[in-house]
Amino acid sequence: MNSPFRRSVAGHRDSIRELVDAALLGLGSETVRLREARGRRLAATLGAPRSLPPWDNSQMDGYAVHTGDLGNGRLRVVAPIAAGEAAPALERGNAAPIMTGAPIPAGANTVIPIEAAVPDRFPDAAQLAAGFHVSLPATAEDGAYIRVEGSDIAAGDTVLEAGTRLGPTTLGILAGLGIGEVAVTRRPSVLLLSTGDELVAPGGELGPGQIHDANTTLLAAALDSAGCTVTTVGVLDDSPSLFTDSLRTALASGERGYHLVISSGGISKGAFDVVKEVLATNGIEFGSVAMQPGGPQGCGTLALPGCDPVAFIAFPGNPVSAFVSFEIFLRPALAEHLRLPARPLLEARLTEDMGSMPGKLQVRRGTYRDGIFTPLGGASSHLLAALAASNAFILIDEDTTELAAGQTVQTLVIGDGS
CATH class of the missing domain: 2.40.340.10 (MoeA, C-terminal, domain IV)
Structure with a gap:
């Protein structure tokens, strides 16, 4: 059994960083649907598979015309062009009613807003069949009110750099480009457990001397917010043999194995501190850090017989101590790997x-x-x-x-x- 350590805050932070660095080395990537990618990090730089917009389209409801036909009197109105439809070529001398987002027809080079036309409304089907004409301004700029193909992003251009944290706007551009799935950095897989016969899961009835387990919910939420996938096993028994059996079973539950195991409680100098009793002989060092709250700490590579080695971090059991320990020691180490914003x-x-x-x-x-x-x-x-x-x-x-x-x-x- 290792002698108890006594560390500075900086020294223990370095120990946790080294442990996490080794555990998260080569996290790899996985492909997920866009709806599942919020908050994830892009695994590789992504190029645009197509342009946005994919073709020239109208920015306004109005008339698609050629500027060379303006100033020559009234123009004959042809069939309208709606969004989502192919646009037939426009013959010179004509004006095509065009809706916002509809493709610009070949032969047109500008759009005149409907508000600038006389009359300032589109003809109905009967008027169109009878031969409808419209008066438009005498001049207009080439390209006015036209969203040019690729003006947002051109095919092949970089859309997002590797490591970008995906949120509503970045996911929106991927969706707009027609990308339904995206490769993201795999989230660290964390097994979270609490110990203590005095603990009862939220919603359960308390017996004499018992309290509800706050740590599992508190730390699971903190780990999830830090980009981890968390598996909880609730409260493990305070009996060394039952604790060992339960821990071995929990470790075997991870399909691809866990990157980290986090515990809270059972590591101080109490007579029933089972985590310390069991794990100190299986690769985990325990001791004290010059910090309050959060003095008792433990960490190392767990080498439990019958299980693969895994990084293990033991936090104290008081909820504030556990959360402070997470913020001071573990979150900074996770932030380096997962590119989380640093706490100011x-x-x-x-x-x-x-x-x-x-x-x-x-x-x-x-x-x-x-x-x-x-x-x-x-x-x-x-x-x-x-x-x-x-x-x-x-x-x-x-x-x-x-x-x-x-x-x-x-x-x-x-x-x-x-």
Whole structure:
């Protein structure tokens, strides 16, 4: 069994980064439908298979004409051109009613908006059959109100670069180009588990001394927002033998294997900390990090007999400690691989006096708004309501014991935690 480690925050962050780097090396790609690609990263640079627009089309409801025919009196009106129809060639001296988005007929080089025509309405079928004529302005610019083929993007041009995060607008251009499927970077596959006989799944009835399991939902949502595919197995038993059997079964459930396993709870100095008891003899190192909350930590490559080796990260069990650990250690490592936007570290002015424990990085919750940080919830690591109301962490270095209202502090803005 390894001796317990004692690490700085930077040292443990480096350990997690190295573990994640090795676990996510060569993630590969997979092809998914556009509706499933939102939030995913494009695996390879994509060229346009066709032009947008695919042909010259009308920007307005109006008349398609040749500018050489303007100023010669009234023009004879021919059959209208609707969007979604092929356009017959336009003979000189004629004007074709054309709808927005309809293809420009050969022989026409401009569109006159219907508002500029006299009369300013299209003829009905009877009027058209009787021989309808229209008066148009004497001059117009070549190409006016025509969306030229390829004016948005030309066939073969780069549409999106590899690594682009796909959202509504980028998915929209792919759909407009007729692309129904796209190759995206494979999402890391994460097995998430919690431990503790005192934990009951949300919706279950509590027995004496029991509480509902917040960590599975909290960390699953955080991992999902960070671009991972999460499999949860609920709460594993606090018995070493049952925990080992359950973990082995859970590891076997991944069809293509897991990139990471994340646990919460069972890693401090308690008499029943089963995660530490079982895993310390199977490749996982445990110890403490100079941070509050989130001091107890564990990580390594799990080598459980009968299972493939897998990267394992153990977070403490208090919900705030687990979430702070995710934000400080794991999310930055995932962000490097998955090109997530970095959490902004901003200076802010503190609204009240605060005390801090020496020798540890203090991570306190609160709200950041317009350069002002307001603390919430104090140092306790079980206060979920304060965490839910927060959108930022204040980072108090290990040498600081007192902060005064109005002082400038370092603030890590996490938004809604997504």
